[in-house]
Amino acid sequence: HDDVFKMAHISTLVVLGSSAFFLLCAVLDFEVLAMRQAEMLYFVFLLLLLFPGDLIFGKQRRFLVATFLRIAVPFKEVSFADFLLADVLTSLARPIADTAVVGCRIMSSYTGPLGSRFEHAGEACNAHSWLYSVALALPYLWRLIQCVKIYFATGDRPQLVNALKYFTAFPVIYFSAVKYHTTRASWVGFYRPLWIACAVLNSSFSFYWDIARDWEFQLFSFGRGTSKTILRNDLVYSSKKGYKWAIVINFVLRVTWTAKLSAQLRHMYGLSLILSLLEVFRRFQWMFIRIEVALLKDLRKAYSNTLPH
Secondary structure, three states: OHHHHHHHHHHHHHHHHHHHHHHHHHHOOOHHHHHHHHHHHHHHHHHHHHOOOOOOOHHHHHHHHHHHHHHHOOOOOOOHHHHHHHHHHHHOHHHHHHHHHHHHHHHHOOOOOOOHHHOOHHHHOOOOOHHHHHHHHHHHHHHHHHHHHHHHHHOOOHHHHHHHHHHOHHHHHHHHHHHHHOOHHHHHHHHHHHHHHHHHHHHHHHHHHHHHHHOOOOHHHOOOOOOOOOOOOOOOOOOHHHHHHHHHHHHHHHHHHHHHOOHHHOOOHHHHHHHHHHHHHHHHHHHHHHHHHHHHHHHHHHHHHHOOO
């Protein structure tokens, strides 16, 4: 996985460099230059992602694009890479929505032959618009479709429950958007309590699924039957404290991430950045243990196939 980490390091350095240049331009009142260099960052990343040939991690870029296309256009069988990336995209729901708004604003800023069709699009290019909410919901929709496809392909009933888990994100997103399309009295007296209830349901459901299904820990079955540990009997890593801390951290960050979908936080940029970085850490931690579970399943399957019948 060295190439993956190298790609992440290079992308991080480019983004940090662009951010520093943007701040410098803003301090020096070079507003146009600041805006255009930010646009160039998006264009460069897009061109780099689609650049043909094997230069600059060509194999990895093509695999990433192909996997994303299978997620966005879900006609093929769902692979492990497909669902893993789709799960990661749910953690990137807010950045995806922000990118949609930025793209909308970039297009609406041009008034030439290319951009004339978008000259009135500025009204939709903000966090109050339904465009933002639709973009926010897309990763959850993609993951829901995957669960339904796996159910019809394999008959695995828990996939329908998993699909329901992703469906619970839609009311949270919807009621967050309603705040900007209703009166304050209606929001405080009716919609906000519904939003809180939906947010609690989504966080609780997601936390349960992370622990009991994705990580296969026995926290929710501890003390029943033969279960004598909140973890698993087969652990790859020796530190049980590390796994237990992962459960605690996952719970706390699950709650904060659901709160991040709130309308109240859409303009609190500093807090949103902190919560996004925390979600990156939570997802990074989740992936380690989720891949461990997949590896153990493959090993059990391979071992069972070698036993005499």
